[in-house]
Structures are given as structure tokens and as C-alpha cells.
Amino acid sequence: MNTTTGASPEDLRNRLVDDILRADVAGLRDTSVETAMRAVPRHAFLPDVPLEEAYANKSVTIKENPDEDALPLSCASQPDVVHFMLVQLAVRKGDNVFEIGAGTGYNAALLKHLTGTSGQVITCDIDPDVTAYARRMLDANGCGDVRVVTRDGALCAPEFGLYDRMIATVGMWDLPGAWWGQLAVGGRLVVPLRWRGLSRAVAFRREKDRMRSDSVKMCGFLPVIGQDGERNDYIDDNRLVRLYWDEDQSIAPERLRNALTQPKSIVWTDATVGPAESFDGVWLRLSATERATCRITAKPAAVEAGLHHPASPALSPALVEGDSIAYLTLERTAEDTGAEPRFRLGAVGYGPAGADLAERICAQIRSWSPDRTAEPVVTAYPADTPDSDLAEGAVINRPSVRLVIAY
Structure with a gap:
């Protein structure tokens, strides 16, 4: 159970958000995201963590890896990264949102706050222990209408319709083919994308035959299970x-x-x-x-x-x-x-x-x-796109996608 001898959860939460806005690590802001983070109690999704730790700007491991030399199997992401990735996603009221990586359920609760009662949030994870935890936390915190599914996020969830927004909270080395058919044209995808040894939160806008970034920010996430390139x-x-x-x-x-x-x-x-x-x-x-x-x-x-x-x-x-x-x-x-x-x-x-x-x-x-603040444009194309249809830049081929990195 959360315990503290200091400030109230509300004070700690507001102090955390104030600190995130003051540091402004990614240079991105959205008042709706700020409001959501002030409203949704992170500590309630981390009931076994002390209050001060729940409202510290750091990630929290929720499932350790039995291999002592390996990374944890699931974490609650660092709050400032949660903040700027949600700003990148630009969720609107009524949006249909799909999340890959259920974690504690906290991010899904934030997404539900952003979509409102007219929107829909589906979160998934390949690990049944993680989805069971997320389901319990969401139910306990008034988010019973968030759907939690246990499956490989690469498969998406087509039974819940076309998505306006998709977000991954695990590091992706490839962009699965199923995502192309499930993200609406004009929709947005935010993904911690890994290439050439680095990891960046890339915000893509879905166009007819490609996805083109408008924001690339530094981040670090546990790699998704199953992509071993x-x-x-x-x-x-x-x-x-x-x-x-x-x-x-x-x-x-x-x-x-x-x-x-x-x-x-x-x-x-x-x-x-x-x-x-x-x-x-x-x-x-x-x-x-x-x-x-x-x-x-x-x-x-x-x-x-x-x-x-x-x-x-x-x-x-x-x-x-x-x-x-x-x-x-x-x-x-x-x-x-x-x-x-x-x-x-x-x-x-x-x-x-x-x-x-x-x-x-x-x-x-x-x-x-x-x-020094210039960002590259990352353009993603389906894997079968011919060279003649690619933008100018460095081409990186993956099983499901061709990436072009350019300034």
C-alpha cells in the first residue's frame, strides 16, 4: 500500500507535472495532456510503491526478468516521456485509440481521459500477467470501459475498427504490416523506433502510401518481444x-x-x-x-x-x-x-x-x-515499395517497412 509522511498524492502529482513542464525536455506542450496528468492518479496504478517514488520522474519496474542479466519484462514509463509522447499523439475527443504495451494501465487511463466518453481505448500486451495487472488497476480506478487484450501487438486488434491514433510503449525495430491496415489515413502513430543503435519516439502522420514524421524525440524503452533484428x-x-x-x-x-x-x-x-x-x-x-x-x-x-x-x-x-x-x-x-x-x-x-x-x-x-535542434524527417513505406517511390535520404530496410532518414 502507498504510504507517505509528507505531501498529499494530489500535491505530489501537481508538483511532478510542474517539474515536467518546467524542464520541458522535448519542447512539446498540450494543455489537455497536462490536465490528464494532473487528474489521473499514477500512484493508484502502483499500489505497492511508496508515494514519493510513484511521483518521482523515473520509470518503475512492475515485472522483473528471471534472467538477472536481462532487462525487466514490464515497466511504468518515466512520466516526462509519457507526457511528451501523448503530446506527440495529439488525441482528440472521440478518437479510437490502440496502445501496444499495457504496462500498469496508467497510460491507457490517460488516453481514456483524453478521448472522453465518446472515444474508445484498447490496450494490449503479449504477457498475460501484465494484462491481468492492467485490467485490475483500470477496473479499480474507474476505467472499466478501457478494453484490455492479451496478444502480440504486431497483430493489432482489427475487431475494434479502424484507429485514429496508435501508440507503442515498447521499443519497436520494425513497423508491423498489420498496423498499416489498421491506422486510418490522416491518423497518427507514435512509436519508440530503434535504428542504428539509437531509440527515438517518432510521431508519424499516416498518408495514403506512407507515414511521415513531424516529431522525433529522444527516449528509451524496453524492446518489444519477438523483433530480433x-x-x-x-x-x-x-x-x-x-x-x-x-x-x-x-x-x-x-x-x-x-x-x-x-x-x-x-x-x-x-x-x-x-x-x-x-x-x-x-x-x-x-x-x-x-x-x-x-x-x-x-x-x-x-x-x-x-x-x-x-x-x-x-x-x-x-x-x-x-x-x-x-x-x-x-x-x-x-x-x-x-x-x-x-x-x-x-x-x-x-x-x-x-x-x-x-x-x-x-x-x-x-x-x-x-x-543543434534540427530533427530528421523519418518516412516509412511498406516493404514492397520500389526505390523509385522513396523520398531522398538514407534507406534502412526492415521486414515490414522501408525507412528513409533525411535532413
Whole structure:
């Protein structure tokens, strides 16, 4: 049972929403979403979590994975991400909404608040334990009219009609073919889409023969079960450095083991960032220009030993070609004592083509720097769309969709 010795649930909820609006992490707002988040009690969907934790701006695990090295099986999403994805979705009164990933039922309750009594919300999950939990929480909180179904979200739910809005709260590597037939032309799809090692909440508008984004925001979600097109492996003998890439990329980790032991090439740019400034757009630009783009992670031991220092050790962009690799890095600039620290961006390369790969990363840093908030346009086409019908940009092929990433 929720317990607290401090403020009331209403005060904590309003404080959380105030904090989300003040931080404005995605630069998106909608008063109807704000009203819904002030009205729907998140703590009531997390009855075993202390009140302060229920109203902290963080995700909450509701079903652990029995594999201790694996991610949890289900989570309540971080509230600021819930907020901006609902703004991206732009739900209207009376809409028919389909949600993939039932979670606690909280997001479905927010969706029902947004659709009103004239709308319909269907939420689904492949895990019967998750849907049973969501059903109990929704019933206990006056949302008995939200439909909860247990099935693979890739199959959608055609028995409930054509959808005006669809939203996934799990990371998707592909856009299933069934979704194309179930989302109305003019409708909106918001999905945490994964490509080239990154994950972004992409808001698509459904057109006749394609879906075209109008918003791309940074996010992180548990990957959906059943889409296994992502690959990962260590590239050093000490298992400190790991790569993540897509199955359509010809990356062979074993070819890189010798490269990491060779002298490195470092290329710097004049672009700098402060401690709280994002350089996320560099990765997005790389994914729109370089087929070799992937993700690198370095464990603390590699960083502390001075062996490898990606700009963000937990997830940074890299380029890999054959037996060569380069990754984004940064270093603190010289400055007067007391000034806010600045960090210049550059790239580190290893292997025969390491210097060239590092320079190619720096070229995208230089392209990003003058307009750091620019977002790519992500256009999705059915998998059988011929090349001649695709927009200009980097093409990424998936089993059910062809993605084009362009600036």
C-alpha cells in the first residue's frame, strides 16, 4: 500500500507535472495532456510503491526478468516521456485509440481521459500477467470501459475498427504490416523506433502510401518481444567494449579485436557543449548519412583505465567498416577558473581506416553544430515499395517497412 509522511498524492502529482513542464525536455506542450496528468492518479496504478517514488520522474519496474542479466519484462514509463509522447499523439475527443504495451494501465487511463466518453481505448500486451495487472488497476480506478487484450501487438486488434491514433510503449525495430491496415489515413502513430543503435519516439502522420514524421524525440524503452533484428557483441578480449548494430549491416566484431589494440587517431572539431547540453543530434545526422553507424558502450573499467572514452560511455554513436572503427568522444576545454566547463567534440579512430572514419564523424558534428535542434524527417513505406517511390535520404530496410532518414 502507498504510504507517505509528507505531501498529499494530489500535491505530489501537481508538483511532478510542474517539474515536467518546467524542464520541458522535448519542447512539446498540450494543455489537455497536462490536465490528464494532473487528474489521473499514477500512484493508484502502483499500489505497492511508496508515494514519493510513484511521483518521482523515473520509470518503475512492475515485472522483473528471471534472467538477472536481462532487462525487466514490464515497466511504468518515466512520466516526462509519457507526457511528451501523448503530446506527440495529439488525441482528440472521440478518437479510437490502440496502445501496444499495457504496462500498469496508467497510460491507457490517460488516453481514456483524453478521448472522453465518446472515444474508445484498447490496450494490449503479449504477457498475460501484465494484462491481468492492467485490467485490475483500470477496473479499480474507474476505467472499466478501457478494453484490455492479451496478444502480440504486431497483430493489432482489427475487431475494434479502424484507429485514429496508435501508440507503442515498447521499443519497436520494425513497423508491423498489420498496423498499416489498421491506422486510418490522416491518423497518427507514435512509436519508440530503434535504428542504428539509437531509440527515438517518432510521431508519424499516416498518408495514403506512407507515414511521415513531424516529431522525433529522444527516449528509451524496453524492446518489444519477438523483433530480433538487432545484434550486439563485445569487440575486446576483456569484454569491456560492446557494439550494437542492425542485421542489415555487415559488421563482424571479431575483425575489430586487433584494431582496439593499435594506436588511435584523434580528430577534434571547434564545436563545444556545456554539461547539460545535448549532442544527440550528431547521432541522428550520422544515421541519415552513414550506413556504418552503430552504437558503442564502454564499461567503467575501460574509461577509468583510460583505454576508451566514448562521449557517453553508456551509449554513443560509432562508425564501423571492416577492421576499423571510430566513435564520438569529448574532452574538457581549457578555461578560466570558476567558469562553466565546456567540452569540445571529436572522434577517436582505430584500425587502417580509423582516421577516415573519425573525420567522417567530425564532418557530421560540424553539420550539426550551427542548428543543434534540427530533427530528421523519418518516412516509412511498406516493404514492397520500389526505390523509385522513396523520398531522398538514407534507406534502412526492415521486414515490414522501408525507412528513409533525411535532413
